Amino acid sequence: MIIPTIFVVLAFLGLLLILYIAKGHHSTAGNLDQLASQLRSVDVDAFRNLIDHREQDYLRERLPANEFRGIQRERMLAAVEYVRAAASNAAILIRLAEAARQNSDPAVAQAADKLLDNAIRLRLYAFRVVPRLYFGMLMPGVSLAPIDLADAYDTITRQVVMLGCLQYPTRGMSSAL
Amino acid sequence: MRPLCSRCPFTRRRSRLEEIRIARPTMFATRKREIDCGLLAKSLIFQWPMLFLQYYLWIAPHLLLGWTLVASFRRGMHRRLPIFFAYAAFEMFQFLTLLALSLLSPFPRDIYNWTLVLETGISSCLMLAVIYELANTLLLTQSSRAELLRPLLRWTLVVLMFVAAVSSAALSGATVRRVTNIFQVLDFSSSLVEVGMLVTLFLFSRTLHISWRNRATGVALGFGISACINLATTALRSGLGKSAFIAVDITQMAAFHVCVLVWLVYLYLPNRALAFAGSGLGKSDIQFWDQELQRITGR
Numbered sequence: 063m064i065i066p067t068i069f070v071v072l073a074f075l076g077l078l079l080i081l082y083i084a085k086g087h088h089s090t091a092g093n094l095d096q097l098a099s100q101l102r103s104v105d106v107d108a109f110r111n112l113i114d115h116r117e118q119d120y121l122r123e124r125l126p127a128n129e130f131r132g133i134q135r136e137r138m139l140a141a142v143e144y145v146r147a148a149a150s151n152a153a154i155l156i157r158l159a160e161a162a163r164q165n166s167d168p169a170v171a172q173a174a175d176k177l178l179d180n181a182i183r184l185r186l187y188a189f190r191v192v193p194r195l196y197f198g199m200l201m202p203g204v205s206l207a208p209i210d211l212a213d214a215y216d217t218i219t220r221q222v223v224m225l226g227c228l229q230y231p232t233r234g235m236s237s238a239l
Numbered sequence: 240m241r242p243l244c245s246r247c248p249f250t251r252r253r254s255r256l257e258e259i260r261i262a263r264p265t266m267f268a269t270r271k272r273e274i275d276c277g278l279l280a281k282s283l284i285f286q287w288p289m290l291f292l293q294y295y296l297w298i299a300p301h302l303l304l305g306w307t308l309v310a311s312f313r314r315g316m317h318r319r320l321p322i323f324f325a326y327a328a329f330e331m332f333q334f335l336t337l338l339a340l341s342l343l344s345p346f347p348r349d350i351y352n353w354t355l356v357l358e359t360g361i362s363s364c365l366m367l368a369v370i371y372e373l374a375n376t377l378l379l380t381q382s383s384r385a386e387l388l389r390p391l392l393r394w395t396l397v398v399l400m401f402v403a404a405v406s407s408a409a410l411s412g413a414t415v416r417r418v419t420n421i422f423q424v425l426d427f428s429s430s431l432v433e434v435g436m437l438v439t440l441f442l443f444s445r446t447l448h449i450s451w452r453n454r455a456t457g458v459a460l461g462f463g464i465s466a467c468i469n470l471a472t473t474a475l476r477s478g479l480g481k482s483a484f485i486a487v488d489i490t491q492m493a494a495f496h497v498c499v500l501v502w503l504v505y506l507y508l509p510n511r512a513l514a515f516a517g518s519g520l521g522k523s524d525i526q527f528w529d530q531e532l533q534r535i536t537g538r
Contacts, residue, residue, distance in 0.1 A: 065409050066478030070471040076438050077467035083441040084460045153448035182447055189446070
């Protein structure tokens, strides 16, 4: 009777999870303003600096081993925070891009498509990077520089501004590009 | 969703009447004749609500499914989710076949059982195809990351198949009848695979924050509810044996009823895609991203 009980428990957990996620889908529908208020600023330069292996080598050469391990741990924790902020922004951009995809202007819809694609890629990438950063915390000597994430964030930032220009051409956003 | 042969309400009523007919001479031979007859009459009275419930849970969800089919055809869902449409049509066909068989006299028990097993197999394959269709509609076509997500779904399926095979062997509450054993393994395995695939799909959408269209969400949610309850009840059936057959049957039919109701409700809900219409990047969003870009380009 143990195995059936395990499956019964798993089935009910699965049911609760499905209901919870389905409810979440409904409650966030169209609530874009609320999503936009959750945007967090990400300093890409600071992030690049944190994951730069030359910087890491420099610190390793100059600092005693114990001190280096402590500092490296804090640097990786800070990098994780940056990655989480970038992933959170990407999640919001996915919703914004989905909304923009319905625009009647094909140029806007196409730009939104690209943005959606890259935002999903960034989010997936962020999920893979976080465990690597934690591993970097445990093994300070190993180089695990996830430099692609910073590039991906650069790309989606450009795309979202481009989308803004297409949607609101009178706001003079092109100066930013 | 359909009752198993031994639990088909029509068959059960008929077999019960036969039991009464056989039992009567014995009862008349006993000295407690009046008491026995009274108990029998009482038990029959108490069985009617249960019998009605079984009829209701067998027939009503399929009437609603017919309604869903017609309404979804009118709304062009057969073009957007053709496999789901085929699945629903097959469920109707299965119901009509089994209903026709159960009304035959004498009741062709073996034909009914094997038809049930065969149609359950086809139905499970179709349901899996529907899950892939939902994955395509909800997740994969929305991004070029399909190359990444497809293998993940494929591997999830492989793992679930393996777990289903191992746990089916572990759960094998083998009965004397081969057809019942096949049905139990098939029912349990398909429920496990469906639950696993649906949970994976829901988790994907949650993790990536990809929104689902209303009707597709309804289809996935309906399947999810039904598959989870089926998994729990099929596992219980294996654990508890024959004594749990009727309770399991009623619970599964009730779950299918809820599933069809969910499909119907979502079919009539306004499509959520419209909720986004007119919304786009707000001024504050653009300012935020403009600042982000200036910081990047100004480095």
